[in-house]
Amino acid sequence: MVTPTAPHVYLQDIAGWDGKDVTLKGWLYNKRSSGKIRFVIVRDGTGLIQCVGSINDIGDEGLAAVDSLTQESSVIVEGTVKAEPRAPGGFELVLKKVVPVHVALGEFPISPKEHGTAFLMDNRHLWLRSKRQVAIMRIRHSIVKAIRDFFDERGFTLFDPPIFTNAACEGTSTLFETDYFGEPAYLSQSGQLYGECGAMALGKIYTFGPTFRAEKSKTRRHLTEFWMIEPEVAYAEMWDAAALAEDMICFVVRRVLDTRREELTAIERDPAILEKIQKPFPRICYTDAIEVLKKSGHEINWGDDIGGDEETTISNQYDRPVFLHHFPADLKAFYMKRDPNDPKLALGFDLLAPEGKGEVIGGGQREDDYDTLVARIQEHGLKVEDFEWFLDLRKYGTVPHAGFGLGLERTVAWLCGLPHVRETIPFPRMISRLKP
RNA sequence: UCCGGAGUAGCUCAGCGGUAGAGCGGGUGGCUGUUAACCACUAGGUCGGGGGUUCGAAUCCCUCCUCCGGAGCCA
Known part of the structure; x- marks a missing residue:
């Protein structure tokens, strides 16, 4: 040379x-x-x-x-x-x-002409060199950096949860099982329970790591391996966590607009849509949402889960994200605190992104009473002995606390205006995609 | 798991009972301002696998496989 x-x-x-x-x-x-x-x-x-x-x-x-x-x-x-x-x-x-x-040893598989998604995904390791993928990766990087800056500037401590775990966090989802020296171990589907330990130790923390769901979901919103940010704050209640989520989203959007104009242009994302992401986000309770959906012609009743189409109907009414809150407790995880004014309801919220991009955040206040939490674990058919360490948080100086989980890839897809999460992570893992 | 859709050249697709096609990419040649350059020539195929119907199947039927989209579940 x-x-x-x-x-x-x-x-x-x-x-x-x-x-x-x-x-x-x-x-x-x-x-x-x-x-x-x-x-x-x-x-x-x-x-x-x-x-x-x-x-x-x-x-x-x-x-x-x-x-x-x-x-x-x-x-x-x-x-x-x-x-x-x-x-x-x-x-x-x-x-x-x-x-x-x-000199390349052969013809580069990805020519400057159109290709199908399956072919491009098979050549993901090379597809990443294209202008569009480079722009998305840079925006993803800036979103990650903004999230970390947001929490760091507010005195949060990064608190890394384990990836190998011994039991389900939420019982319902399917877990990836691995052989851990002869014992079954599961890949973490949420760092939250560990994050709660961190909040009791450090006051306010956030976890940031990969999570794994073995659900056989085949949709544009699902990966089997994805990155989640989960802040947890001691002495915080549901609306504190929602306000934190709102501030965080606005901070991140501002950062992308300020530092990634060129990349937004490269992927033909209209910044004017992102400029509208301003506080306050509308808040609508589950019970009101059901009424709205009925009037819009959806066949849905109180107590039913709100599916993808229903989420889109609700989010389409606004040009910014919308909080859905106070769900029926039966729909939510065992650790979610019930509303003292109406025990049928959970003190939880989802944040729905606009443009039909669906749920990007789920969060709420945690059950902080020892006896109540034991009862919930049993009601959900989980083994109390698996959660003894988690219950200890309620034995030794329990306090109200709340937090949320943000799905990174859904956030990237939303801010980039991408129809599918598979382009938001370098090497997406999906039900039929383990390679490259 | 269920419901749709699709598998034909390296890629994107057309052909839908009668000789396997186009554009792009590759190769060769031409052109001193091209913009996914252009022009000419050229190589390239077990039409996803298996079985069946037919004088004849890429084309019709059965079956299996793979992928895509959606539902459920979730971030």
Whole structure:
């Protein structure tokens, strides 16, 4: 490899180098030619640029070097940055030197034409190099960073729960079972119970890690492995947790709008829709929601679960997320506290994203009374001895506490305007997708 | 698990009883300003597997497999 003489620059910084000589290190995205001139589009992971190679500048040898490169061959180029209004991005590189690093061993499977989703998912490891996927990954990164900044700035401590667990958190969902030195162990489907321990130790914490659901769900909203953020706050009640969720969402949306305009444009997401995500979010209780749904023609009765279509009907009434709260206790997990004014109801809430994107947050206040919680565990057919450590939180200085869980991939899908969560994570795990 | 839909060239698809097709991608050649460049030529197929009907099946029937969308369940 020839040592470059001009400084190595990333394309995201190219605007500061107009008129100067630079070295770019990247991959060939596409190329065109006309007689003794070559047009080479190079990407370096931070952007794309068209490089122009004329026989007058790079000679027959340079042209041959360009011609040897195929799509996604790696290459180091040197040249002069030139402002060019016709070029996407506003700049071109006038080539002086072309150094192939590795000529791809075969035809790159993903051509710059249309492909089906199944094919692209089979080639996910290569699909990630495309402009659109790069933009989504950057937005995902910024959402993660914003969430962490939000909690860190408010004095929360990151508290990592285990992934191997000995029992179900919520009894209902299906768990992935593994062999743990001869004993069955399950991949965590929620860090919440452990988060509650953290809240009692540290006051306010958040967990942030992968969770696993072995449900055979085949929808655009489901992954078997997904990332969840679960804050838990001691001495907090249901509406405190809802207000926290509201502040967090607004903080994250603001951050994406402030730092990822370019990426939103790349994926054709209209920022005006996100600008509307402002406090306060509407709050509608389950009982009222049922009435709204009946009037909209849904066949639903009090006590029924609110399904995907029903969620869309409700969220379509607003241009921002909406809280659904006070569900029938029977629909919710054993650890959820009941409403003292109406024990049929649970002190829980869901946050429904607009545009039919569905539930992105579920949360509420936890049952904090020892005897009541023991009874709930038994009612749900769970073994009390599996939860002794969890019950200890109610034995030693129990306090009201509340929290919520945010599904990261659903949030990314919503903010990016994607119809399916599979593009929001580098390597999605779904019922029929374990590879790559 | 249930209900729909789809499997034909590397990719996206057309063909739906009578010789296997197109566009893109690949290869070769041409062109000094191309923008998913263009022009010419070219290679490339067990029509998802198995069974059946028929003189003849990619096409009709049965069966299995795989994938996609939705329901249930959930974030």
